Amino acid sequence: MDSVISIHNLVKRYGGVLALDHLDLTVQEGEIFGLLGPNGSGKTTVINCVLSLLKYDRGEIEVFGSPMKPSSYESKRNIGVVFQNVAVFEQMNVYENIDYFCSLYVTDRKMRQDCVEEALEFTGLSDCRKKKPKQLSGGLLRRLNIACGIAHRPKLIFMDEPTVAVDPQSRNHILEGIRQLNKNGSTIVYTSHYMEEVEQICTRLAILDHGRCIASGTADELKSMIRTGETVTVEGIALDETALQEIRAMENVFSVTYAEETLTIKYGSSGNLILLLHYLEDRKIAFGRVFSEKPTLNDVFLEITGKDLRD
Numbered sequence: 118m119d120s121v122i123s124i125h126n127l128v129k130r131y132g133g134v135l136a137l138d139h140l141d142l143t144v145q146e147g148e149i150f151g152l153l154g155p156n157g158s159g160k161t162t163v164i165n166c167v168l169s170l171l172k173y174d175r176g177e178i179e180v181f182g183s184p185m186k187p188s189s190y191e192s193k194r195n196i197g198v199v200f201q202n203v204a205v206f207e208q209m210n211v212y213e214n215i216d217y218f219c220s221l222y223v224t225d226r227k228m229r230q231d232c233v234e235e236a237l238e239f240t241g242l243s244d245c246r247k248k249k250p251k252q253l254s255g256g257l258l259r260r261l262n263i264a265c266g267i268a269h270r271p272k273l274i275f276m277d278e279p280t281v282a283v284d285p286q287s288r289n290h291i292l293e294g295i296r297q298l299n300k301n302g303s304t305i306v307y308t309s310h311y312m313e314e315v316e317q318i319c320t321r322l323a324i325l326d327h328g329r330c331i332a333s334g335t336a337d338e339l340k341s342m343i344r345t346g347e348t349v350t351v352e353g354i355a356l357d358e359t360a361l362q363e364i365r366a367m368e369n370v371f372s373v374t375y376a377e378e379t380l381t382i383k384y385g386s387s388g389n390l391i392l393l394l395h396y397l398e399d400r401k402i403a404f405g406r407v408f409s410e411k412p413t414l415n416d417v418f419l420e421i422t423g424k425d426l427r428d
Contacts, residue, residue, distance in 0.1 A: 119146045119182065121273055121304045122167060127176030129162055129328070136162045137173065138328040149295065149305045151319035153418065159328040160308050164275055168198065180273070194222050197271035197303075201278035203262045205250050212237070212246040215264045222269035236268035239297070241290060256287025263291065267298060274298060275306045280314060292318055312414040322414070326422045340412045343420040344371060346386040348412070349393060352379050353405025360402065367392070387411065 122144040129137040137159050144150045154160050165171035167178055169187045178185045180192050205214045215233045223229040237243045240260040250258060259279060267274060276295065280288045295318055299305055309315050315322065316336050323333040332339055346369070355378060356364075364382065365373045372383035382393070390409045397404060 121146050123179040125177045129173040149319045151315045151322040152308045154325035158325040195272040197266045197274040199266035199276045215268050218265040219268040232268045236264040240264040256283040259283050273304050277308045339417045345412045345416050347384040348410045349382045351404050351407050
């Protein structure tokens with residue numbers, strides 16, 4: 118499989134701040150590649166460097182097998198960008214906005230017309246073509262933002278938080294659209310703070326922190342890197358210190374937290390819920406709701422970086 122993006126030893130400083138610290142990263146053709154990290158981790162800086170919108174101090178960036186430079190117009194024609202902040206013209210209607218952005222890449226009028234119609238249908242905006250952006254709901258406005266970024270049929274698409282502050286219906290429509298773009302042949306670089314989305318659609322992931330790639334792989338590969346094998350939560354339970362000490366001493370337990378009558382236990386393996394329930398039953402300890410969860414990507418992020426990506 119060919120590399121669509123290849124980054125080697127990338128360094129970027131903002132004054133005395135090291136934003137990218139000798140970063141190495143590769144995105145393969147056909148991937149939906151999740152780029153994760155807390156605010157300030159370097160995600161946006163990486164994207165801007167790859168797009169040659171930002172100068173960097175040292176390193177190498179190749180896109181489609183060629184060095185990426187400000188004058189790499191042929192490569193840029195095959196790239197689409199959907200930024201987190203909606204960037205459309207308020208004075209133009211939906212059709213005109215998509216047509217304008219598409220015209221930056223496609224000069225042939227007939228071909229552009231086909232591209233715009235395709236983007237309208239793809240994003241479910243065909244019935245809104247004559248509406249101005251201010252007449253659209255938040256979810257439809259996000260869809261317009263996406264349509265403007267993908268109308269020219271790019272081979273590589275950057276999507277930076279495309280589902281922020283949208284309703285569940287629009288979010289599902291956007292995620293399904295991303296899958297379809299990928300099936301149609303586009304490689305996608307996707308950033309999000311919604312871990313369930315990332316796990317749902319991304320084929321491979323990289324976690325950035327302090328400008329470095331600290332872990333990469335599939336969701337299952339990343340989960341296998343951490344200690345947590347299962348998290349059990351028990352709500353509405355009253356425990357004394359003796360019971361807490363006994364639970365901490367149980368097999369496979371490596372973390373126990375207890376606050377506001379909620380017990381959270383992290384185990385180093387799965388299949389521990391029955392043993393815990395037997396313990397509570399034997400000691401006649403009453404409790405409310407109980408649930409067990411396998412490791413999530415947020416568990417991975419929390420254990421590797423010490424931060425919660427949802428914060």
